[in-house]
Amino acid sequence: MFESLRPVRFAEVDAAQIVFFARYLEYCHDALEAFFGALEGGYPHMINVRDLGIPSVHAEIDWRAPLRYGDTARIEVRVAQIGTRSATFAHRLYRQGDNVLAAEVKQTVVFCHLRALGSVVIPGDVRALLEAHLEAPKG
Amino acid sequence: MFESLRPVRFAEVDAAQIVFFARYLEYCHDALEAFFGALEGGYPHMINVRDLGIPSVHAEIDWRAPLRYGDTARIEVRVAQIGTRSATFAHRLYRQGDNVLAAEVKQTVVFCHLRALGSVVIPGDVRALLEAHLEAPKG
């Protein structure tokens, strides 16, 4: 399991004064950027130098509690499944102050070459990182 | 079925030069704002005057094709299910130029009082609007 913190920023709430629902996916992406930070050069190097992107193809989201300005999200990243060219993550977002579960997100990404635009076999170093965080789903 | 157009804006792509995946939910929300425009005062009136919000509690998203700067998303909004206090929408996002399906989004919202923060029974005028767009899922 990999963990990442993300304070809610001033401009991230909506007219209902809670973090805009679409931003939960942005928070998950930030956590994934941090997750891939373990690789040489991190996620920017994947994108800018290796032309290796991870477009999402599927996600399931359960919003369970609101986040407000002043809260910090603690995001737990787990790898639920690793395919040849794809991987599925299971994220949990907690409201750090009171440890309330704010959302669960299951997200499947495909590894793609950003210029050729086709899927690619997951490179060895990326696979090793994913495997290090693979967890059997809890019963 | 309700239809809404949303041109991709200059700042909405990411470092992979396609519309950032989380924005698809934002596009669906914009379409819902337009959908509720049929009510007196529209969505702003719901939020600002009636204190009636629609936080999402569940969504399933399938991303099928990228959107780029210069594309316009055509969003089809359908109501798939109406409960006492919740409703489920089935959105389809098309790339308007070539009519390619860019994403399918199933989104369940709960009707809430924004100050009391609890769920409420769907008001009559809102229910009538939802019912007018209720469609049995295609077989």
Added chain:
Amino acid sequence: MFESLRPVRFAEVDAAQIVFFARYLEYCHDALEAFFGALEGGYPHMINVRDLGIPSVHAEIDWRAPLRYGDTARIEVRVAQIGTRSATFAHRLYRQGDNVLAAEVKQTVVFCHLRALGSVVIPGDVRALLEAHLEAPKG
């Protein structure tokens, strides 16, 4: 003078419940995208096909009144000055409902080739468009 409308969107306010101050520049940019819509293929064609961008080099902004969710901004775009490779716009943002001036923005952009990354002489069709909206500043 060119005019463009921009409804405040649900997610564009901040934790103080007014449109986040940086978004005023985004609204001006949206108005400029619309302004260049008069050219063949519009702003996307400039960016995607002609590799012609307009990075800002200078701006002065006076925020005069808040915008809230439910408001629509009416943006007046004027061309204040045209150089060989640069142009200065004078934008005025009004709150459409009560016609209150919400902001004044003076913005200087340089015409650049997006791949070569250097400045370029303003192309003829672009210059003609700018000249059509050139206005001597009011005394």
Added chain:
Amino acid sequence: MFESLRPVRFAEVDAAQIVFFARYLEYCHDALEAFFGALEGGYPHMINVRDLGIPSVHAEIDWRAPLRYGDTARIEVRVAQIGTRSATFAHRLYRQGDNVLAAEVKQTVVFCHLRALGSVVIPGDVRALLEAHLEAPKG
């Protein structure tokens, strides 16, 4: 002088592949949030509990160099002037990797009560913090 780091995030570039110009103000705001972090409860406490906001009334921005995905902005915050109810900041944004100056931003804010919506005299603890970072402009 107060200093704050801000990595460019994946979704913050635009279709020209550089950080969208309006985001520079967002980066400055993030730096100000960090700056006010020295106060009890930080900026969220100012906004949520003390109802004390700092709407911008004026800014002058000079964009000098682009930021790209993979860059980190280092933002230097200086207080240039302190009034009774307002303050002027002088921000410098540097591209951390090569220490190139990316932008200079002069920003004047007014201290306001968020509910009463009028300006207020700068509270003592806030004034003390501002004074601690007051710097005479360089000749």
